[in-house]
Amino acid sequence: MPHPPVSVSKRPSIAEYLAEAIFSGRYQPGDFVPKEVDLATQFSINRSAVRSDLRQLVDAGIIERISGHGSKVRAFESWNILDPQVTEWMTRYAAPNPDIQREILAFRLDVEPYVAMTAARRATARDLVAIEEAFDGMAREMQSQLGNKRLHSDYDIAFHVAIFKATRNIVWSQLSHILRPAISLLIESSNESATDPEASLERHRQLMEAIRARAPEDAFRAAQAVLAGTADALGIRPGDAILGSAWAPLPAQ
Amino acid sequence: MPHPPVSVSKRPSIAEYLAEAIFSGRYQPGDFVPKEVDLATQFSINRSAVRSDLRQLVDAGIIERISGHGSKVRAFESWNILDPQVTEWMTRYAAPNPDIQREILAFRLDVEPYVAMTAARRATARDLVAIEEAFDGMAREMQSQLGNKRLHSDYDIAFHVAIFKATRNIVWSQLSHILRPAISLLIESSNESATDPEASLERHRQLMEAIRARAPEDAFRAAQAVLAGTADALGIRPGDAILGSAWAPLPAQ
DNA sequence: TGCTAGCGAATGTTCAACATTTTCACAATC
DNA sequence: GATTGTGAAAATGTTGAACATTCGCTAGCA
Incomplete structure (x- = not known):
């Protein structure tokens, strides 16, 4: 041939x-x-x-x-930062502007716990498969000693995108593009997984399990935990997030 | 000349x-x-x-x-429904697909209370001016007997867009485009204002005042109230919303 | 049946010319 | 001297025609 x-x-x-x-x-x-x-x-x-x-x-x-x-x-x-083409460019060519990156990350901190919560309510079996495959990819790429940073972040992105899609809402699904540059930036600049990879992976696992168990509030908190490391890795206090503090009244934080 | x-x-x-x-x-x-x-x-x-x-x-x-x-x-x-150009076409040429319209409205029900809450925390004086001008436009257009439906909905849109912008976050601001088709659709199909215009306007006023008073939780509930009419006007129960039910534990609902 | 060659239709690219818009310099005018 | 008008220069916008490439379809063959 x-x-x-x-x-x-x-x-x-x-x-x-x-x-x-x-x-x-x-x-x-x-x-x-x-x-x-x-x-x-x-x-x-x-x-x-x-x-x-x-x-x-x-x-x-x-x-x-x-x-x-x-x-x-x-x-x-x-700039139409919600346009997938634009987010792809941002991902590929990195930090166009630290301010925009910060704002995107702040947005992510705002919405992802809620997205996780919704995913826990609505995820189908196929959604769970996608989430699990991404998670397995992260785990595999971390274990192998020559763990490829690039590949790991790809699976990381796929993991979070799969959760957005599990909301079964087209708007949330399309919004998932916005987190690609945020995650990539994190990986580039000494990511949090580098500081404590196992702990990070474990937090992702708990998030996945909460969604699988259809436990919305657990998923919410698990997502918060996943993002906590992300936030201070870039010097953003969770308190800067829009919605985070509103959840103080939640039981058993 | x-x-x-x-x-x-x-x-x-x-x-x-x-x-x-x-x-x-x-x-x-x-x-x-x-x-x-x-x-x-x-x-x-x-x-x-x-x-x-x-x-x-x-x-x-x-x-x-x-x-x-x-x-x-x-x-x-x-379709890139987050692209402003696309939402403009959707607004102008109406319901491309009832399903998409429903999903957009569901999204709106999810996020707008949170956006209002954030706006209450971060709005600047200029933001308040924009919100107030839009509100005044709505009021004026409603009072004048020959109230122009089209104009009223334009001010309605401007009101909600101004609140999104008041979050002072670029992602939320750009997301405001997504609600234009949702609001327009509402106006076209026997809007809720038609059923009880004064009550609707009053709800908008309370939302505006909560933001002005920097009362995030009041703003959250006021936004919920504004959207309640919107929701059942299109046959969507607030319970269908992603985040709504999560707020049951809030004090004094 | 299954594979291949080739035809035709539509999109992709190139080239060259002209139209329109905007700015700028300079001269004419008040 | 300040304003206004005029024209040239430079860039984008539009046009028209020709050729290149790609893809689906079909006829033909083993």
């Missing part, structure tokens, strides 16, 4: 190039990216192709095209 | 046309939309312009382009 075409080498993606350049800070909000013709000549592709790619960045809210002037990087607040 | 150019008449937006056609159900998931050349000739614009517009639908997750075959409408689950 011949190799699958190994020399396909699709045309370079200007969107990808510019996304990397913008998210890594080489172009800041207010800056103008190179003009169409320059990009076209630099990458040896046609101007139409460049325009097609720029359209993608416009749809993501990242750049703004000013007729007759150029393409300007928009302010962070305008 | 001459009129500002009244005859500009920008080129027809194929994206807009197709969005209307898809969201109103004329093209269902799995269907193929007309091919590029047909659209180009039908609207008397160039094929490049058509392709640019199709790109927008692709970025929104609504269609999928199959090289050499056509552009297929994707399944609802794939």
Whole structure:
């Protein structure tokens, strides 16, 4: 059997190039990216192709095209950070802006306990399978001595995404994208698993078991516990979270 | 002074046309939309312009382009319903799918009390101004006998969006888009304000006052009260909400 | 039945020209 | 001197035509 075409080498993606350049800070909000013709000549592709790619960045809210002037990087607040494409770029090219990362993490601290609670109420058998597979992946990747950080974080993400999906609500499910950059950031910057991997894994296990047992309040607290390490690893006190403190009245915290 | 150019008449937006056609159900998931050349000739614009517009639908997750075959409408689950552009289309062209509308409303019932609570903790003076202006608009539009339904719902949306923004968190702020279709749908289908406008307005007022007074728990309950009418107007029991029941242990419900 | 080659239709890419918008410099005017 | 008008320059927006590539389908063959 011949190799699958190994020399396909699709045309370079200007969107990808510019996304990397913008998210890594080489172009800041207010800056103008190179003009169409320059990009076209630099990458040896046609101007139409460049325009097609720029359209993608416009749809993501990242750049703004000013007729007759150029393409300007928009302010962070305008970026569609809920767009899966944008979160993927954030995940891939890391911290575009520490403030945004902090806000995303704060959001995550707010909602994930509630998501876990809901998942405990509604998860189907298939959802549990997905959660368990992700968990097993985390465990496996941690045990093997040459534990791949990258792979571990992938399973970590899959674990949390599976819980979001287990809410059986399309909005929550799609929101799960938002946590990918948050988790990746954590892994990059000396993650909490590094400090005490077994304890972290155990907290994840308890969360999974609470969902499987259909114990919403246990799931809520287990998720809080999972996130606690996450929070102070990035210097965010759980108290900064929006909803956390409201749960003080819960029994047996 | 001459009129500002009244005859500009920008080129027809194929994206807009197709969005209307898809969201109103004329093209269902799995269907193929007309091919590029047909659209180009039908609207008397160039094929490049058509392709640019199709790109927008692709970025929104609504269609999928199959090289050499056509552009297929994707399944609802794939639509980026968190994309502001998509929610705007949903708002404008109404119920693409009752199921999605229900899920969005369920989500709203889940999160809005918490958002209100947070807003009560963090709202700045400017946030309060925005909330109040929206509220005044609602009140004004209700009092005037020729109360414009459309305008009232616009102020209603602005009111709730302002509360989301008052969380001072970028993720929550951007999420506020999701409630626009939910509110609009409500208005279209014999809204609750129609049944008892004054009571509804009063509930909104109490929510606003709780936020102004920095009373998070009051804000939480006030938001629940505002949403209660909304929920049963569309036949969704508050119990269906993810987080609602969890608040039973709150004091003085 | 199952595999392969090839055809046709549609999308993807390229090229070149022209239209429109915006800014800026400079001159004309009050 | 300040304002206003004019035109050139530079960038994005649009057009049209041609060619490349991809994918589904079908006819033909073993």
